[in-house]
Amino acid sequence: MGAKGFYLEIKHIDKTTGARYGILHTPHGDCEVPMFMPVGTLATVKTLSPEEVKSLGAGVILANTYHLHLRPGEDIVAEAGGVQKFMNYDGPMLTDSGGYQVFSLADNRKITEEGVTFKSHLNGDTIKFTPEKVIEIEEKIGADIAMSFDECIPYPASYEYAKKSTERTYRWAKRGKNAHKREDQALFGIVQGGDFEDLRKWSAEELVKLDFDGYSIGGTSIGEPKEVCFRMIDYAIKYLPEDKPRYLMGVGSLDYILEGIAKGIDMMDCVLPTRIARHGTLMTHNGRINIRKEMYKRDFTPLDPECDCYTCKNYTRAYLRHLYVSGESFGARLLSIHNIRFLISIVEGARVAIQEDRFKEYKDEILKKYGDKRGF
């Protein structure tokens, strides 16, 4: 049966799109969906304190199994009392399984049926990840939601490779499910299948038979064209149960988020807002801004006048530019606060719109104003 204290309560379905509004109940509290989840790979959302992350309206935040296994090691996290205690964050958390690292660290790993052998990017150590081992680590880290170990398939991938990998990911999911014992921790399966309709269908249907607590759509937003990402969602989502959370992995640009929600996605995560903030790029209601530009030198207006975040309410573009150009860490923090709050506030607006059956209009309006064809 499902994890204790973990379930999704669907409250309303938008009549214009089918977008879902609901409450996700977790051992560390309830949160509304759809939601955007900030990423804190190393048990910290870079530059932000847990209190700040909370104040931005974050529901779930992520941490990463591979990275925490390497440093400090899951035993230390367990000894601290679990990841939430360790990092002093009292909200719901999710650990990614390391499946993304199979993709992003492809030069340093080898895949077999048994699992994946990584060469540590820190010191070259050989790290053996099997689905069972990953579950063991995730149970020790102790987030509310654990992800099955998968391979994030690169794009483009041949049908032959996608099939082989997707079937293997399914077998890994099954092994992980069998190994998973913690009752206070939800376990999600990850749909793969590349850009192939039959593989996505197969992957979704087979995973659903294993009865996970939630399902994610993986292998998305790794450089594929937008339409490809959107159809990968379409290929899979219709086979996922209505009453379980649906998580679109790695999506953090405005158009992907809103489109995902329209298609019935409940959860999304991405490093984008925090990473591009550290690189000086900010998302605003009127499109992207790069704060490093000289034109902001004497701009004493807020970053985004329509934003309700701490940064926009208290600081000017001129000051933010100054901090960024000077390499001051406070700048990275203020900019991260803004980008995360911006995305979360957009999603908050989406929740209201869904409940009022006007999500399509809401989405079109936001995107039109934002302007950027890429959405971020």
Next chain:
RNA sequence: GGGAGGGUAGCGAAGAGGCUAAACGCGGUUGACUGUAAAUCAAUUCCUUCGGGUUCGGCAGUUCGAAUCUGCCCCCUCCCA
């Protein structure tokens, strides 16, 4: 007045006869970033109608060829009077 060292692109700073429109850094500009090996990376930065054109304090020379050698001049810094 005597002595020493300098003046190189927006700034700092290499270069000491051809391979130099001139390293490198800063500054400027433009991109990229999507389950974080990323507070990172890439491109561009004299002018140009893309054929070329004009440069290394100034002028005049030496040389097939000069930012680089010679002469004079103008500035700057330091030391001694």
